[in-house]
Amino acid sequence: MYRLSGVTKQYSRGKDTVHALRGIDLVIEDGDQLVIQGPTGGGKSTLLQMLGGLDRPTAGSVELDGVDIAKLSETKLTKVRAENIGIIFQSFNLIPTLTAQENVETALVPLGLKVSERRARAAEALESVGLSERLHHLPGELSGGQQQRVAIARALVKKPKVLLADEPTGALDEGTRDDILALLDGLWKEYGLTFIMVTHDSAIAKRAPRVATIKKGQITVKDQAAAAK
Amino acid sequence: MFFTYLRRELRRRKKAAIVISLGLALGIALVITVNSVSAGMTQAQGKVLQSLYGLGTDMTVTKAATPTAASSGRPNFDFNARDDSKSQSSDRVNVQGFQSLASTVVTKVKAQSGVKSAVGGLSLNVTKVNGTFDRGTFSQAPNAGGQNGGGQNGGGNSSGQPQGQVQGGGANFSIDSYTVYGTDVTNLDLGPLTSSKITSGRAFTSADAKAKVVILDSAYAKTKKLKVGSTLTVSSVKLKVIGIATADSGDSAANAYIPLTEAQTLADSKNKVTTIYVQATDSKKIDSVKTAIQKNVSGTTVTTSADLASTVSGSLSTASSLATNVGKWLSIAVLIAAFLVAALLTSSAVNRRVREFGTLKALGWKSGRVTRQVMGEAFVNGLIGGALGIGLGLAGAYTVTAISPTLSASLASSSGGGGQGGPGGGGFGGPGRQAAAKAIDVTLTAPVSLNTIALAVALAVLGGLIAGTFGGWRASRLRPADALRRVE
Numbered sequence: 001m002y003r004l005s006g007v008t009k010q011y012s013r014g015k016d017t018v019h020a021l022r023g024i025d026l027v028i029e030d031g032d033q034l035v036i037q038g039p040t041g042g043g044k045s046t047l048l049q050m051l052g053g054l055d056r057p058t059a060g061s062v063e064l065d066g067v068d069i070a071k072l073s074e075t076k077l078t079k080v081r082a083e084n085i086g087i088i089f090q091s092f093n094l095i096p097t098l099t100a101q102e103n104v105e106t107a108l109v110p111l112g113l114k115v116s117e118r119r120a121r122a123a124e125a126l127e128s129v130g131l132s133e134r135l136h137h138l139p140g141e142l143s144g145g146q147q148q149r150v151a152i153a154r155a156l157v158k159k160p161k162v163l164l165a166d167e168p169t170g171a172l173d174e175g176t177r178d179d180i181l182a183l184l185d186g187l188w189k190e191y192g193l194t195f196i197m198v199t200h201d202s203a204i205a206k207r208a209p210r211v212a213t214i215k216k217g218q219i220t221v222k223d224q225a226a227a228a229k
Numbered sequence: 230m231f232f233t234y235l236r237r238e239l240r241r242r243k244k245a246a247i248v249i250s251l252g253l254a255l256g257i258a259l260v261i262t263v264n265s266v267s268a269g270m271t272q273a274q275g276k277v278l279q280s281l282y283g284l285g286t287d288m289t290v291t292k293a294a295t296p297t298a299a300s301s302g303r304p305n306f307d308f309n310a311r312d313d314s315k316s317q318s319s320d321r322v323n324v325q326g327f328q329s330l331a332s333t334v335v336t337k338v339k340a341q342s343g344v345k346s347a348v349g350g351l352s353l354n355v356t357k358v359n360g361t362f363d364r365g366t367f368s369q370a371p372n373a374g375g376q377n378g379g380g381q382n383g384g385g386n387s388s389g390q391p392q393g394q395v396q397g398g399g400a401n402f403s404i405d406s407y408t409v410y411g412t413d414v415t416n417l418d419l420g421p422l423t424s425s426k427i428t429s430g431r432a433f434t435s436a437d438a439k440a441k442v443v444i445l446d447s448a449y450a451k452t453k454k455l456k457v458g459s460t461l462t463v464s465s466v467k468l469k470v471i472g473i474a475t476a477d478s479g480d481s482a483a484n485a486y487i488p489l490t491e492a493q494t495l496a497d498s499k500n501k502v503t504t505i506y507v508q509a510t511d512s513k514k515i516d517s518v519k520t521a522i523q524k525n526v527s528g529t530t531v532t533t534s535a536d537l538a539s540t541v542s543g544s545l546s547t548a549s550s551l552a553t554n555v556g557k558w559l560s561i562a563v564l565i566a567a568f569l570v571a572a573l574l575t576s577s578a579v580n581r582r583v584r585e586f587g588t589l590k591a592l593g594w595k596s597g598r599v600t601r602q603v604m605g606e607a608f609v610n611g612l613i614g615g616a617l618g619i620g621l622g623l624a625g626a627y628t629v630t631a632i633s634p635t636l637s638a639s640l641a642s643s644s645g646g647g648g649q650g651g652p653g654g655g656g657f658g659g660p661g662r663q664a665a666a667k668a669i670d671v672t673l674t675a676p677v678s679l680n681t682i683a684l685a686v687a688l689a690v691l692g693g694l695i696a697g698t699f700g701g702w703r704a705s706r707l708r709p710a711d712a713l714r715r716v717e
Contacts, residue, residue, distance in 0.1 A: 052591065055708065078594075078596075081591060082594075083593070093584060093585075096241070097240070098233070102234075
């Protein structure tokens with residue numbers, strides 16, 4: 001479970017100070033799906049970075065299962081990322097020189113698994129996203145949708161508690177977008193993940209059980225599932 | 230994963246890898262070539278010094294010559310005019326170059342701390358004049374009183390002396406000059422003869438101490454058409470040729486080698502030597518031994534190989550200077566440039582891969598693992614550069630050896646000696662510094678030692694590490710969030 005209290009993030013840009021997040025308070029229960037939307041520069045990606053332990057807040061706390069990850073040492077925070085958090089990026093961020101299977105394996109390298117186990121789990125993860133025939137293809141040999149599937153397999157292969165997705169369909173056409181969303185939805189339900197997704201797409205937001213909107217660093221949360229009942 | 234990732238990345242960034250490797254290769258090749266040429270120079274200088282000193286000699290002890298009343302005059306040859314036109318010959322045997330030292334000094338030098346062995350030698354210069362001297366014939370002028378008499382022109386005069394002129398007569402002679410070195414046959418491990426090999430006949434033995442025997446330098450023997458069994462006459466003393474010696478490199482130290490006792494007798498220098506050849510117990514103690522001898526054996530000049538090497542001039546000296554100065558600094562400059570280029574290109578490659586490394590960190594890779602990956606790539610670049618550099622360097626060294634340029638070395642006569650001696654005074658190439666005043670030709674080789682190869686490997690590793698450290702440091706400072714904001 002995530003519990004964010006008074007999370008503030010400020011950046012210095014030249015002489016100016018940018019307030020990306022202004023005292024965010026937010027609770028995300030285990031197994032929840034939360035969609036974060038808002039205008040560009042509103043603080044969506046910054047909030048996702050705080051949740052993923054990719055950056056630290058200027059003030060406030062980001063608790064994951066009762067541990068304030070904002071105050072962890074770099075080594076411990078790296079371990080949290082390696083074991084508990086899966087991240088999907090808008091541009092896939094695959095290593096261009098590694099095959100699909102090897103790219104998925106990169107997420108298992110920090111766990112210190114044996115090579116054979118790494119390979120088996122990577123193959124299994126790729127199979128779960130429908131890419132069992134593309135294990136040995138380089139990213140350049142795959143379509144955008146297939147690359148994002150590899151990225152999803154890489155995020156899920158370590159069986160994380162949390163899946164964070166930053167505009168996962170932003171670089172895809174409409175048809176592929178729906179496939180990926182359906183895949184993510186299925187995996188969320190199958191694995192019981194806490195799934196947090198940043199998106200510009202209002203259509204996606206409308207389907208989500210909870211939607212958080214961030215404007216000028218401030219958040220409002222709407223529980224659509226509860227409202228529907 | 231480490232090696233797969235490393236190999237694929239190097240292949241992906243082939244051009245940068247080639248530039249980095251070639252830069253390092255050039256620097257390392259230069260280091261190998263310059264090092265091996267320098268080693269060749271040292272060897273060449275060693276050959277020059279060896280041809281003067283012989284093997285194993287660390288220093289010589291001499292006493293500089295000072296002109297004396299007896300020696301300052303011109304050489305004197307006695308010939309008598311005779312009627313029979315028979316050939317006459319006269320030899321003059323001089324101690325060459327240095328003032329002689331008493332044989333007891335050898336013992337004194339040998340007793341010094343740090344001296345392993347010391348042996349004395351006597352360097353002589355022999356000038357032989359051969360020829361015929363005919364008496365002229367006086368012819369009386371017509372209408373003059375007929376009476377033979379000496380005189381040149383028999384012009385008429387009123388004194389009543391016979392008038393006429395001397396016809397015929399005169400002299401026809403040749404001068405032959407050569408060097409003779411008196412060798413202590415009881416200790417043949419030191420001295421100039423050690424730089425020659427006996428190619429015919431036999432070497433001296435202790436039994437030859439008082440024998441009238443001689444070993445000739447092969448070049449001199451060839452010129453004079455002498456061989457083993459022939460006889461060389463010096464000042465009416467007939468010496469039997471028992472061996473022919475050929476110098477290992479350069480010119481030989483003397484034209485003829487005879488037992489020391491015989492040399493002392495011929496030069497009328499009983500119990501005298503001109504040069505003492507000294508071998509130290511430890512090559513690192515040469516300076517201290519020199520100091521000890523200078524302190525304890527007064528009036529002597531101690532010359533080490535290093536002292537003599539400093540007087541080497543000619544193309545060998547110039548080339549040596551080029552190799553040590555220009556070559557060394559050029560190598561260092563190219564290496565620094567190569568290291569910098571490698572470091573900058575590696576750092577630049579990291580900058581282009583910020584998102585890649587950021588992603589890996591976001592996936593949970595530790596900074597150390599990312600840094601190791603970058604350093605590994607740079608290290609392999611360094612090794613490839615090292616291998617290429619070793620190949621290029623070996624090719625360079627091989628080329629120098631194949632061309633084998635001939636260098637001449639001249640050793641200045643800095644002793645101030647040479648006042649004594651006959652015609653030619655010191656210009657005949659006897660042992661010691663006086664002899665060194667001539668030029669010696671040596672061929673340059675470029676031997677590549679294991680140390681040089683080890684140095685090259687070390688430089689390659691260093692180059693890779695420097696480049697990797699730059700890139701690794703840059704990679705380690707990346708934050709995953711910063712990395713994800715960057716767009717390639």
